[in-house]
Amino acid sequence: MALDEDIYEIRREKLKKIEALGHPAYPRKYNYSHTVPQILAEYSGQTAEELESARVTVRVAGRIMTIRLMGKAGFAHLQQDGQRLQIYVKKDAIGDAGYELWKLLDLGDHIGVRGYLFRTRTGELSIHAEELTFLAKDLLPLPEKFHGLTDVELRYRQRYLDLVMNAEVREVFLKRSKLVQSLRRYFDGQGFMEVETPMMHPIAGGAVARPFKTHHNTLDMDLFLRIAPELYLKRLTVGGFDRVYEINRNFRNEGLGWKWNPEFTMLEAYQAYTDYLGILDTTQSAIEQAVKNVTGGTKTKWGEHEIDWSHANWRRMTMREAILHFWPEKAGAKPERSDFAAHESVKALVGRVRGAGISLKYDAAEPVGKTIANIFEAVAEEHLMQPTIIYEFPTVISPLSKQKPDEPDWTERWEIFAGQMEIANGFSELNDPEDQRQRFEGQLKERERGDDEAHQMDENYINALSYGMPPAGGVGVGVDRLAMLFTDSHTIRDVILFPLLRPEKTSPAEAEEEK
RNA sequence: GGGCGCGUAGCUCAAUUGGCAGAGCAACUGACUCUUAAUCAGUAGGUUGUAGGUUCGAUUCCUACCGCGCCCA
Known part of the structure; x- marks a missing residue:
């Protein structure tokens, strides 16, 4: 035997x-x-x-x-x-x-x-x-010396064998480490201080997402694994740390997919006395530097495509411009800018997008801004292969961003896209406590409408803002997704050492017990 | 959550129309003092993901479940 x-x-x-x-x-x-x-x-x-x-x-x-x-x-x-x-x-x-x-x-x-x-x-x-x-x-x-270990499930479940047998896998994680190192050095070099804020929050805030819940026995209190460190980092700017950043895990209780893992690594940075454009410059430089440090050049292979990260190649357009620019031919004539202003005209756009055979979720009761953001995702996101800055986001989906002075329905917020993925999200930080309260109240209404991802009221945070938070720009950067882009990895699981899998049921009895 | 696909030896893979479950590597025994996917001779290794069903007979067809992948939500 x-x-x-x-x-x-x-x-x-x-x-x-x-x-x-x-x-x-x-x-x-x-x-x-x-x-x-x-x-x-x-x-x-x-x-x-x-x-x-x-x-x-x-x-x-x-x-x-x-x-x-x-x-x-x-x-x-x-x-x-x-x-x-x-x-x-x-x-x-x-x-x-x-x-x-x-x-x-x-x-x-x-x-x-x-x-x-x-x-x-x-x-x-x-x-x-x-x-x-x-x-x-x-x-x-x-595993076999010539073919190595190819079974995807075994590669994830026994990553150590994957690392022993597959040199290219080892290389991916070396590059991921270099990426994190590069980001850290860049922000350190710009005078940012690295901090660690709580992973367990009494209120899961700072993003729109469903949280994981846990419980502290001694205090007998429910806690949530953080969905973002944002509100704590901004409390630190109130406290006088003008430039802070954190690289750590966030947890979102959502589906799994090629660009989604329930726990993922985010870099968040806050820079006082600047706005969304200032933090955009910082972020763009950090990414451009990281590409060079990780790959040695400015171009990365992404499947059939090549992504050029050199400064001159970054495009920039507003969300509304992007919808116009990538408007599908089958959906008829491009919308007018004024179409984005009213509920009825936006609803008509939804009908035209759907008529073009593009799936798009729509609830007539949802705010116009949310619909516009959904239209953007439906028609534009798949075209954003080269580094692209999309700016000006609807206020209703940006409860922590400052509004545009001339258009209060829109905020000073941007996202960077590349390889059809959102890789960073930054904005002028809302520091008016009364405006913040109103925004949270608006979110509560969304929650009542049935959007369980909407932001919750956070009195403690509003209290912090009430002591005076300096004007600031802030950003979150998806580290896993950057690692994917820099290593031509088309699933997030290939850049996470131990991705989440269902537990193996080794015996039928065990499977039976589970039922 | 829905649809499609996959699951065979430790690993990588075969198995014709439903007709004896196989190979390479790894392992074991032996030969070999410059090989490199070493070679040569031999040996052993299987509840074909799990549980049922159809059938004289099931890796193959059907049902449910488990796990993984892809697409959709």
Whole structure:
């Protein structure tokens, strides 16, 4: 039998034999002289003759990914930091005891190797092993060495195997890390202070979304996982931290999809004494810098497309302009700007969009501004491949934004789109406590109408504003989505190390119990 | 939540019209002191996602459920 558990038993026996040879089964450490990538970087240029005359001795640690045995010698590849280096193990060179250990090693084991660098007859840089050190055993078999691990479900459920087997997956997460690092350095460099605000909120505010609920036992109070840190960060601007940012998780109790995960990472930043255009400049620069730091250039591949992030390529249009610009031919003549002003004319636009075969949710009782935003999403969003700034959002869907002085139905708010995704959202922060109260009251009416995503009243926040919040621009940037765009990953799950999955029901009884 | 698709050995995949469930890698035994998807000889490994149904006979057809994916809401 060679079931999984039997391989486990066979390898446990091998581990006992390794111990019997005098090697600890789980040693504490190994002092390596080089990492595998360091050796490849430093010695790849050297010829066989150069290596022979220099006789470079190294100590390297890694996981065994291939083994080729030939009688009393053999080759293996060690993998470390996603790169591989070949070792040559010859009985003459490592001695009888060393060879006994060598024969007990399996694919996936961690070992240390001391030896000298040389080139094989085929020219591959390798270590001529003189001493093997056992470091850790792999008791379960790795996925197949040639095809690797491709099953999507297993890749997510056992991400560690995905990372061992698939170098490109490893690369995606390295890039994600560089992205976060770049954003952090950029905002630090601009004088922003990184802060941490609560993840558990008595009132889930700062965005329109359904929250997750939890409960604190000692205080016997319900709490909500935050849907946004916004209201706390703005309290800090009241407190005199003029430039603050936070990079952390938000939680929204909504569906899953290619660009939606219930927990996702957002950068939020607030900059006092500027408005939506000021924070837009900051955001755009941060993103342009991040593209360079992560990819080394200004262009990224996105499926069939190429996204050009260079400054001159960013487009800018108002939401209303975007609707006109991307108005579908099948929906007839482009709307007039005045069509956006009245309930009846907007309703007529809905009919024309639907007539063009585009699905669009519409409730005649909903405010005009909400309908216009829905029309924008229906007709324009799919066309926003290159970086595009859409600005001027309806007031009714922007309860935390300052209104335009000349058009109170519209706010000083923008969103950045790229790759058909919203990736950032910024505005002139509403700091008038009385206006804020009215906006919340308006939201409560929406809630009564049946919109359970509408914002709740937050007296505590209004109280903070009443002490005087400086004028400020603020922004939220979707870090996962930027990571998707920078790595050509077309599902958010490919940029989240451990995405949410349903629990596996391993036995029928378990599934039955669930019912 | 709805529609469509997928689920076969540890991994990657086959299986003709409903007719003995197979291969490669991994594993085990043996040979081999420059291989690299090493090679050669041999061995073992399966409740075909789960539970039912139709049938002489089900991986294959039907129903329900579980999980995953895609599209829609």
